[in-house]
Amino acid sequence: MSDSDVTPSEADVAAVFDYAGLTVSPERLAEHYETYSSTLALIRQASVKGLGETVPAVGFKAGWD
Incomplete structure (x- = not known):
């Protein structure tokens, strides 16, 4: 199923x-x-297309307190 086709068979x-x-x-x-x-078409439209569209975790600070 292509990205442009939103109706699943x-x-x-x-x-x-x-x-x-x-x-x-x-x-x-x-x-x-x-x-x-x-x-299924609605779920696919709302799904993230790739990892590049994922918001980074800018508030995350790794470390020992």
């Missing part, structure tokens, strides 16, 4: 459930595909 949704260790029947996946795919 049924195979993408099935792969996410498989990765999470959740058993979802193909019938249930087909029945609720719209809900699952829109939720």
